[in-house]
Amino acid sequence: MILNEKFILSNGVEIPKLGLGTWEISNEKAAQAVIDAVNLGYRHIDSAQAYSNENGVGDGVRACQVQREELFITSKLDAAIKSYQGAISSIDASLQRFGLDYLDLMLIHSPKPWMEFHQDERYFEGNREVWRAFEEAYRAGKLRAIGVSNFQKEDIENILDACTVKPMVNQILAHISNTPLELIQYSRAQGMLVEAYSPMAHGELMKNQSVVKMAEKYGVSVPQLSIRYCLQLGLLPLPKTANPLHMKNNAEVEFEIATEDMQILQTIEQIKDYGEFSKFPVFGRKLK
Numbered sequence: 001m002i003l004n005e006k007f008i009l010s011n012g013v014e015i016p017k018l019g020l021g022t023w024e025i026s027n028e029k030a031a032q033a034v035i036d037a038v039n040l041g042y043r044h045i046d047s048a049q050a051y052s053n054e055n056g057v058g059d060g061v062r063a064c065q066v067q068r069e070e071l072f073i074t075s076k077l078d079a080a081i082k083s084y085q086g087a088i089s090s091i092d093a094s095l096q097r098f099g100l101d102y103l104d105l106m107l108i109h110s111p112k113p114w115m116e117f118h119q120d121e122r123y124f125e126g127n128r129e130v131w132r133a134f135e136e137a138y139r140a141g142k143l144r145a146i147g148v149s150n151f152q153k154e155d156i157e158n159i160l161d162a163c164t165v166k167p168m169v170n171q172i173l174a175h176i177s178n179t180p181l182e183l184i185q186y187s188r189a190q191g192m193l194v195e196a197y198s199p200m201a202h203g204e205l206m207k208n209q210s211v212v213k214m215a216e217k218y219g220v221s222v223p224q225l226s227i228r229y230c231l232q233l234g235l236l237p238l239p240k241t242a243n244p245l246h247m248k249n250n251a252e253v254e255f256e257i258a259t260e261d262m263q264i265l266q267t268i269e270q271i272k273d274y275g276e277f278s279k280f281p282v283f284g285r286k287l288k
């Protein structure tokens, strides 16, 4: 069963192959979502400072019936923080909000602050500063693994040219119809595991008739097809839901998508309209 399977990061840390996304799960609902997920066998929860639910996720971690060491908890540093001191304080603030001694993985949420996503400035110096803080927290045992999110090749190179600890993860947008194979291959070549965020395209894949038909062919739901698609590409999917029925459904992916269907799913017309989420950067409107 997928919930029992793990990838191994470049530093030897094990990471469960399926994670629960928690964006848009409120702080009030996050604890119950974590408890429900853990009861179903999930051991990996993906949070972020920008989701404003670290407190609730931490409550869930403490309230669930599973040892802390068996869980894998991720957070992401606010994309607006691009200084060493800012990152040091912010990592400690996250640990306090979670009420945990350590996190399993911390990511730089984005190479650029969300509000400046479309500007040319790449924050190379700022990201190196943040990375230095990540390395320090990693060595201090506050973070078991460190990585990046939404980083393109140049952003990764910038870190690699200056780091003493290489990033272990790149978390990127990847789903049926939108699979950035070059970036995936490059990230892997640098030793990173690639996590697929928004594996159902925020839910938009459920409205796509070609995808619906393909799911019917395999007798599965569109989320199951979407999650299986990521896993077959060696990606770690992070489907979001607070609904235990959906959590259960998303973990039942013991089927095989044929090679020719994987090809079709990779190349079907790209979903560009994410409905109410279509304004990229998606968090721009959320951060204060």
Ligand SMILES: NC(=O)c1ccc[n+]([C@@H]2O[C@H](COP(=O)([O-])OP(=O)(O)OC[C@H]3O[C@@H](n4cnc5c(N)ncnc54)[C@H](OP(=O)(O)O)[C@@H]3O)[C@@H](O)[C@H]2O)c1
Binding pocket: 020, 021, 022, 023, 024, 046, 047, 109, 149, 150, 171, 172, 196, 197, 198, 199, 200, 201, 202, 203, 221, 223, 224, 238, 239, 240, 241, 242, 243, 245, 246, 247, 249, 250, 282
């Ligand atoms: N690093 C980044 O910049 C970044 C950006 C975006 C997302 N993420 C991460 O990736 C996670 C997932 O992405 P996402 O939240 O954008 O969207 P998603 O997981 O692609 O899709 C979520 C949608 O799918 C629905 N859903 C889930 N399972 C279902 C099922 N079995 N049957 C029917 N509907 C189902 C959910 O509805 P219900 O809630 O009603 O189940 C929700 O509407 C986030 O929560 C976050 O952890 C990271």
